[in-house]
Amino acid sequence: MSPQSPKQKTYDVVIIGGAIMGSSTAWFLTDNPDFNGSILVVEKDPTYENSSTAHTNSCMRQQFSAKLNVQISQFAADFVKNLPERIGDERVPAQVIQNYGYMYLADNDAFADILRENQKVQLEAGAETQLLDPQQIKARYPFYTVDDLALGSINLKDEGYWDGGLVFDWWRRSARDRGVEFVENEVVAISKTAAGTLVDSVTLASGDVINCGQVVNASGPRAARTAQMAGLDIPVEPRKRFTWIFSAQQPLDQELPLTIDPSGVHFRQDGPKTYLAGCPADPDPAVNYDDFHMDHGRWENHVWPIIANRIPQFETIKVINEWAGHYAYNTFDQNAIMGPHTTVSNFIFLNGFSGHGLQQSPAMGRGTAEWLTYGAYRSLDLTSYNFARIPENRPIIEKAVI
Ligand SMILES: Cc1cc2nc3c(=O)[nH]c(=O)nc-3n(C[C@H](O)[C@H](O)[C@H](O)COP(=O)(O)OP(=O)(O)OC[C@H]3O[C@@H](n4cnc5c(N)ncnc54)[C@H](O)[C@@H]3O)c2cc1C
Structure with missing residues (x-):
C-alpha cells in the first residue's frame, strides 16, 4: 500500500471500505439533493483483488423467502436495466440481466x-x-x-x-466526478467522545487523524475487525x-x-x-x-x-x-446488518451480506445514504435490518440462502 493523505482534516461522512457497498453509498449520497456534505472513502487496496466484490459470482434472484429481500432485488433489477439514466451519464453502457433463472x-x-x-x-x-x-x-x-x-x-x-463489476466501476467513477474523495489508506483506529456515544475521528495507517460526522463500516469480511476499533461487536x-x-x-x-x-x-x-x-x-x-x-x-x-x-x-x-x-x-441470521449502533449512534453498519450483497448493493447503498442524510429510510423501509435486532435477538429468517 502507498498511503495517501486525505485533502482535509474533517469530513461529514467517512466510509471505511471502497468496494461495492462503500462506493454505492458514496454515489447515492452524491445523488441526493438534500445531502451537501463532504465524503471520504478510505480503501486499503484499490485493486480490490481480495474483496468479496472481486470474487463474486455476480447473479441476482427474486427467489427469497423474506418479502423485503425480494423488493431489494427488484430495485437492483430496475437500477441495472436503466443504468445510463440512473447514473445520469450517457457514456454508461446499457445493461441487461441474463435471465436464465x-x-x-x-x-x-x-x-x-x-x-x-x-x-x-x-x-x-x-x-x-x-x-x-x-x-x-x-x-x-x-x-x-x-x-x-x-x-x-x-x-x-x-x-x-448481471455485470456487477461494471456497475461498481461507474459508481466509483461518477462519485469521484461529483466530488467524493477516495484515498488509498487503511483505517487502523477509531476514537470516540468522552461519553462514548459518538465516534469523533478515524486514524489512518499514514498517521493522519480525520475528524468525522458519521462513519460507515463497509469493510466486508473485515467488518468485525473494524467495529472492534470502536469497541463494538458484530457477528460477521x-x-x-x-x-x-x-x-x-x-x-x-x-x-x-x-x-x-x-x-x-x-x-x-x-x-x-x-x-x-x-x-x-x-x-x-x-x-x-x-x-x-x-x-x-x-x-x-x-x-x-x-x-x-x-x-x-x-x-x-x-x-x-x-x-x-x-x-x-453473518453468523446471527445471514442477512444484512445496517443502520446505527444502538449506543454509538454515528457508527453506521453496512455489513454481513453473506452471499447476496452484490444484488443488494443498489438498495442498501441508497438506504444507507438516506439514513446518513435524514436519520431515516425514505424509499424502501430497511429498519428491520438495523443492527438493533441483534442485541434484541430478533433474527430475520431467510429460508433461501446460498
Ligand atoms: C464466491 C462469492 C460469490 C458470490 N456471489 C454472489 C452473487 O452471485 N450475488 C450476490 O448478490 N452476491 C454474491 N456474493 C456476495 C457479494 O459479492 C458481497 O456481498 C459483496 O461484494 C460485499 O461487498 P462489500 O463492499 O460489503 O465488501 P468487499 O467487497 O469485501 O469490500 C470491503 C472493502 O473494504 C476494504 N477494507 C477493509 N478493512 C479496511 C480498513 N480498515 N481500511 C480501509 N479499507 C478497508 C477492503 O480492502 C475491501 O475492498 C458472492 C461472494 C463471494 C465471495
Whole structure:
C-alpha cells in the first residue's frame, strides 16, 4: 500500500471500505439533493483483488423467502436495466440481466414445502416464480437427472447474471466526478467522545487523524475487525467460498439456469460454452482474513461428481479457472446488518451480506445514504435490518440462502 493523505482534516461522512457497498453509498449520497456534505472513502487496496466484490459470482434472484429481500432485488433489477439514466451519464453502457433463472431443486418433501411457501411470498411481491414437478423439469431441461427430485422452483424474470463489476466501476467513477474523495489508506483506529456515544475521528495507517460526522463500516469480511476499533461487536466473519469455471466437451444446447443442487453445490452458464460452479468449504469455519488458499480436492472429490450426476452430459468437463473468495458471513441470521449502533449512534453498519450483497448493493447503498442524510429510510423501509435486532435477538429468517 502507498498511503495517501486525505485533502482535509474533517469530513461529514467517512466510509471505511471502497468496494461495492462503500462506493454505492458514496454515489447515492452524491445523488441526493438534500445531502451537501463532504465524503471520504478510505480503501486499503484499490485493486480490490481480495474483496468479496472481486470474487463474486455476480447473479441476482427474486427467489427469497423474506418479502423485503425480494423488493431489494427488484430495485437492483430496475437500477441495472436503466443504468445510463440512473447514473445520469450517457457514456454508461446499457445493461441487461441474463435471465436464465435460479433453479432450486428439492429432493425431499420438507424442502419442497419450503419452495411452495416461498413461491407465495414471491408472487405476492410481483416475482414470477414457477414450481415444476420432475416431469416438467425434464421436459424443459432434458439434460437434468430428475429421478431423485420432488420439486423444482424457477423464475425467469430479473433473475440470473448481471455485470456487477461494471456497475461498481461507474459508481466509483461518477462519485469521484461529483466530488467524493477516495484515498488509498487503511483505517487502523477509531476514537470516540468522552461519553462514548459518538465516534469523533478515524486514524489512518499514514498517521493522519480525520475528524468525522458519521462513519460507515463497509469493510466486508473485515467488518468485525473494524467495529472492534470502536469497541463494538458484530457477528460477521470471513467464510471461504470456492468458484470454478469449466468447459464441457459436449456443451448443452440451451442455457443452464443457476442450479442449486440439493447437495448445496451450484452451477450455471458462464459464457457461450463455459460454466461456473461454486460451493462452501467443508468444514466451514471462520478463516484468516488473508487465507485464499484453494482446496483442489474439493472439485475432484465433491463438485465434479455432483455435477456429473445431475447432468450426465457433464461427465467430460475441464476446469479452466478457479478461485477462493470470502463471504462476510453473518453468523446471527445471514442477512444484512445496517443502520446505527444502538449506543454509538454515528457508527453506521453496512455489513454481513453473506452471499447476496452484490444484488443488494443498489438498495442498501441508497438506504444507507438516506439514513446518513435524514436519520431515516425514505424509499424502501430497511429498519428491520438495523443492527438493533441483534442485541434484541430478533433474527430475520431467510429460508433461501446460498
Ligand atoms: C464466491 C462469492 C460469490 C458470490 N456471489 C454472489 C452473487 O452471485 N450475488 C450476490 O448478490 N452476491 C454474491 N456474493 C456476495 C457479494 O459479492 C458481497 O456481498 C459483496 O461484494 C460485499 O461487498 P462489500 O463492499 O460489503 O465488501 P468487499 O467487497 O469485501 O469490500 C470491503 C472493502 O473494504 C476494504 N477494507 C477493509 N478493512 C479496511 C480498513 N480498515 N481500511 C480501509 N479499507 C478497508 C477492503 O480492502 C475491501 O475492498 C458472492 C461472494 C463471494 C465471495
